[in-house]
Amino acid sequence: MDNVFYSLHDFMVCTKSLTYILMGLGVLGLLGYWIFLTGRDDNIRKF
Amino acid sequence: MKRRTFLSFLGVSGVAAVLPTEGKAAPVKDFAGHPDAVGVLHDSVRCIGCRKCEAGCQRANNLPMPAQFKKPAKPFDDLSELDKKRRTHFQQYTVVNKYESSKGKTVFKKFQCNHCQEPACASACFVKAFVKTKEGPVIYKPNLCVGCRYCMIACPFYVPTYDYDSALNPLVYKCTMCYDTRLKKGLLPGCVEICPKDALTFGKRSDLIKVARKRIMDNPGLYVDEIYGETEMGGANWLYISPVAHKELDQPELGKTSAPELTSGALGSVAMVAGIWPVLLGGAYFISKRREKQAAEERDAAVRAAVAETREEAETRLNTALDKAAKEKDAEVAREVKKTREETAREIEAKYNPPEPEPEEADAETEKNTEEDA
Amino acid sequence: MSAENKTADNIHNRKIVINPGRLFSSPGNVLTAVILAMGLFITVMRFTKGLGGVTNLDDNYPWGIWISFDLLCGVVLAAGGYATTSAYYLFGLKSFNTAVRPAVTSAFLGYAFVVFALHYDVGQPWRLVYPIFYSPGATSVLYEVGLCVFLYVSVLAVEWSVAAFEWLGWKSIRAVIVRLTIPLTVLGVILSTMHQSSLGALYLIAPSKMHPLWYSSFIPVFFFISSMFAGMSMVIFEGALAHKGLHAEMDEHHLRDADKVVLGFGKAASIVMMGYFFIKLFGLAMDNNWKYLASGYGLWYLVEIFGFVLLPSFMYAIGAREKKTGLIRLAACITVIGVVVNRFNVSLVAFNWQLPPAEKYFPHWMEIGLSIFVVTLIVTAYRVICYYMPVLREHPDYEAH
Numbered sequence: 001m002d003n004v005f006y007s008l009h010d011f012m013v014c015t016k017s018l019t020y021i022l023m024g025l026g027v028l029g030l031l032g033y034w035i036f037l038t039g040r041d042d043n044i045r046k047f
Numbered sequence: 048m049k050r051r052t053f054l055s056f057l058g059v060s061g062v063a064a065v066l067p068t069e070g071k072a073a074p075v076k077d078f079a080g081h082p083d084a085v086g087v088l089h090d091s092v093r094c095i096g097c098r099k100c101e102a103g104c105q106r107a108n109n110l111p112m113p114a115q116f117k118k119p120a121k122p123f124d125d126l127s128e129l130d131k132k133r134r135t136h137f138q139q140y141t142v143v144n145k146y147e148s149s150k151g152k153t154v155f156k157k158f159q160c161n162h163c164q165e166p167a168c169a170s171a172c173f174v175k176a177f178v179k180t181k182e183g184p185v186i187y188k189p190n191l192c193v194g195c196r197y198c199m200i201a202c203p204f205y206v207p208t209y210d211y212d213s214a215l216n217p218l219v220y221k222c223t224m225c226y227d228t229r230l231k232k233g234l235l236p237g238c239v240e241i242c243p244k245d246a247l248t249f250g251k252r253s254d255l256i257k258v259a260r261k262r263i264m265d266n267p268g269l270y271v272d273e274i275y276g277e278t279e280m281g282g283a284n285w286l287y288i289s290p291v292a293h294k295e296l297d298q299p300e301l302g303k304t305s306a307p308e309l310t311s312g313a314l315g316s317v318a319m320v321a322g323i324w325p326v327l328l329g330g331a332y333f334i335s336k337r338r339e340k341q342a343a344e345e346r347d348a349a350v351r352a353a354v355a356e357t358r359e360e361a362e363t364r365l366n367t368a369l370d371k372a373a374k375e376k377d378a379e380v381a382r383e384v385k386k387t388r389e390e391t392a393r394e395i396e397a398k399y400n401p402p403e404p405e406p407e408e409a410d411a412e413t414e415k416n417t418e419e420d421a
Numbered sequence: 422m423s424a425e426n427k428t429a430d431n432i433h434n435r436k437i438v439i440n441p442g443r444l445f446s447s448p449g450n451v452l453t454a455v456i457l458a459m460g461l462f463i464t465v466m467r468f469t470k471g472l473g474g475v476t477n478l479d480d481n482y483p484w485g486i487w488i489s490f491d492l493l494c495g496v497v498l499a500a501g502g503y504a505t506t507s508a509y510y511l512f513g514l515k516s517f518n519t520a521v522r523p524a525v526t527s528a529f530l531g532y533a534f535v536v537f538a539l540h541y542d543v544g545q546p547w548r549l550v551y552p553i554f555y556s557p558g559a560t561s562v563l564y565e566v567g568l569c570v571f572l573y574v575s576v577l578a579v580e581w582s583v584a585a586f587e588w589l590g591w592k593s594i595r596a597v598i599v600r601l602t603i604p605l606t607v608l609g610v611i612l613s614t615m616h617q618s619s620l621g622a623l624y625l626i627a628p629s630k631m632h633p634l635w636y637s638s639f640i641p642v643f644f645f646i647s648s649m650f651a652g653m654s655m656v657i658f659e660g661a662l663a664h665k666g667l668h669a670e671m672d673e674h675h676l677r678d679a680d681k682v683v684l685g686f687g688k689a690a691s692i693v694m695m696g697y698f699f700i701k702l703f704g705l706a707m708d709n710n711w712k713y714l715a716s717g718y719g720l721w722y723l724v725e726i727f728g729f730v731l732l733p734s735f736m737y738a739i740g741a742r743e744k745k746t747g748l749i750r751l752a753a754c755i756t757v758i759g760v761v762v763n764r765f766n767v768s769l770v771a772f773n774w775q776l777p778p779a780e781k782y783f784p785h786w787m788e789i790g791l792s793i794f795v796v797t798l799i800v801t802a803y804r805v806i807c808y809y810m811p812v813l814r815e816h817p818d819y820e821a822h
Contacts, residue, residue, distance in 0.1 A: 171562075175556050200484060203630070209472075214469055
């Protein structure tokens with residue numbers, strides 16, 4: 001994060017790569033969180 | 048990472064998340080390009096259209112004689128080629144075109160890759176096959192290229208060319224500013240070295256801009272006061288000065304907004320969708336399931352209520368009927384009792400007071416006596 | 422019930438029989454055979470003579486109809502997959518039950534063949550794995566398109582596989598996948614939103630090459646919203662075709678509910694198209710592009726907006742109000758044509774509009790031939806799948822989804 005970016009393109013190569021990885025983790029994380037949140041709504045208690 | 052840095056990073060990313068374009072948090076002028084980047088200045092006042100630069104480029108890149116439009120190529124000193132409007136080709140990285148200007152002059156412009164500060168080709172390439180080197184030139188990596196040709200769509204100058212006739216290894220071709228072949232060896236690019244009129248000047252981009260400005264200032268009226276490539280699409284490393292308006296030399300009229308800036312909004316929205324859609328869609332699913340459950344519960348409750356109501360009604364009716372029956376039975380019993388009593392009384396009467404065959408008056412008296420006795 | 426399943430001619434357990442004699446048994450089959458042969462010929466030419474030998478592409482027009490039709494139209498017309506699954510599973514609209522499997526099947530085939538056709542268009546298709554697994558260019562909108570399409574084809578394959586597993590009788594695998602329905606549907610809508618809009622965003626990078634009436638910073642929104650009604654219209658359109666050509670494969674439930682689907686999507690498409698009309702209008706206003714309407718291009722733009730968006734929107738509305746399914750089906754045809762017109766307008770009419778006529782592009786016959794070949798493969802695959810698998814009918818062993 002500390003190296004200087006000389007162009008917007010270089011900046012975006014770095015930031016977008018990280019963002020895509022975070023997006024993947026985010027979608028999976030949200031799914032997991034959803035399952036956690038609605039875990040007791042059904043009759044069969046799993047946790 | 049220090050805590051303060053981390054927090055400020057969070058703050059910036061929070062702000063950036065709210066704004067529609069990413070680059071806004073750090074405007075383009077904060078990205079000034081590499082300070083030592085080199086470039087070339089082309090001067091259309093000095094250029095005589097001799098086409099020696101085309102030949103120099105050919106030699107420097109070991110290119111065969113170009114066969115554009117599937118016709119045999121004309122030698123480089125054949126100036127009748129200038130009567131055609133040519134573009135770059137996979138076997139010809141640079142061309143000189145001739146323009147008859149509005150001022151009555153014949154002006155020449157050399158056209159090749161402009162080695163942009165924010166190259167659209169690099170922004171567009173989905174395998175990072177184009178790289179803006181820190182030295183300045185934009186180079187191409189043939190071992191990565193998939194051949195999608197999006198770089199050719201993206202380049203506002205129509206520079207990149209493709210070898211459509213190769214079945215097994217078609218590639219993109221364009222000027223490299225002789226990066227590998229000459230710059231690395233400390234030599235000038237092939238076109239710059241061979242130019243007899245110093246129409247091409249090689250140097251640091253920042254210096255070239257000063258040179259161009261000075262030339263324009265020192266020759267009032269000779270040049271149009273505009274350096275083409277200074278700001279176009281974020282600026283280029285190949286700069287042009289000209290005696291006539293640049294658009295007369297087929298220089299595309301472009302805004303300042305660079306390719307990465309043009310697409311950063313759309314790319315940013317994609318990230319927003321990835322975070323927000325799961326919430327909205329999950330919510331929609333939850334709400335529709337809830338509605339279904341509530342509808343089912345209401346239905347059940349209605350059914351139960353209806354059943355209960357029916358039962359209650361039935362019970363009431365039953366009770367009423369039972370009551371009625373009971374009452375009727377009582378009444379009937381009472382009637383029967385009364386009837387029986389009357390019958391019995393009559394029988395007794397008949398037994399103990401047999402009717403005499405007497406005149407009517409005596410009967411009437413007897414009846415009256417009987418009534419009194421009962 | 423189980424005794425029925427064991428008989429040889431039970432339609433739910435058909436075994437695959439390849440009978441070359443049937444290839445020429447009907448005019449339809451002969452035509453298909455001819456097209457497949459042509460496709461094989463073009464394939465050989467493509468990989469021996471290169472793109473130059475089979476296309477009219479050049480350095481000014483690096484993208485031709487294989488992008489405009491096979492990619493842009495192919496993807497937008499397969500949008501029925503996410504539209505139908507989200508309507509049924511997420512928004513709880515039960516009347517679309519019978520439309521889910523056909524829509525998922527045609528979406529899966531649509532996307533699979535987009536990827537197939539892409540292997541002809543890119544110069545080195547064996548390197549198509551590079552952007553995903555080797556050297557991702559994350560700044561590129563095309564990277565986003567590629568990644569999303571790759572993931573979405575996988576999602577569709579899994580969603581579709583339920584029908585295949587029912588036919589094969591693989592109950593436990595099927596059960597596992599059925600449990601994934603909701604997350605897969607949500608992921609499908611997310612991925613679809615992203616790549617449908619990004620296909621439009623591809624053109625954001627070249628404003629100087631695009632006619633102002635079709636260039637807007639809102640192209641991604643326009644492409645996404647139009648994908649919604651394109652998908653719904655294709656479900657109606659394909660349903661009408663299936664009724665004619667695949668009637669025998671449909672069960673009572675499908676036949677009975679067909680009109681419900683038509684009316685439901687007709688009503689939905691009508692309002693979405695009206696919204697789309699307005700956002701196009703707002704875009705014009707925000708970019709102050711009114712003056713461009715007074716030109717040849719302007720006239721063509723108005724034809725696209727009024728003839729292929731507003732008109733079918735009204736037809737859908739009247740059809741939905743008066744319960745006229747015939748009118749809705751006609752509106753669906755016009756809408757589908759209109760979306761194709763729009764994608765061609767953006768990629769081939771508005772793009773390079775300033776080039777002189779002599780330098781403009783017209784496809785080579787082999788480019789057209791390949792596109793026809795790909796569509797034929799999709800239709801053939803669809804027919805085969807519907808013959809064997811419970812797409813247009815329910816499998817008795819499994820409870821209705």
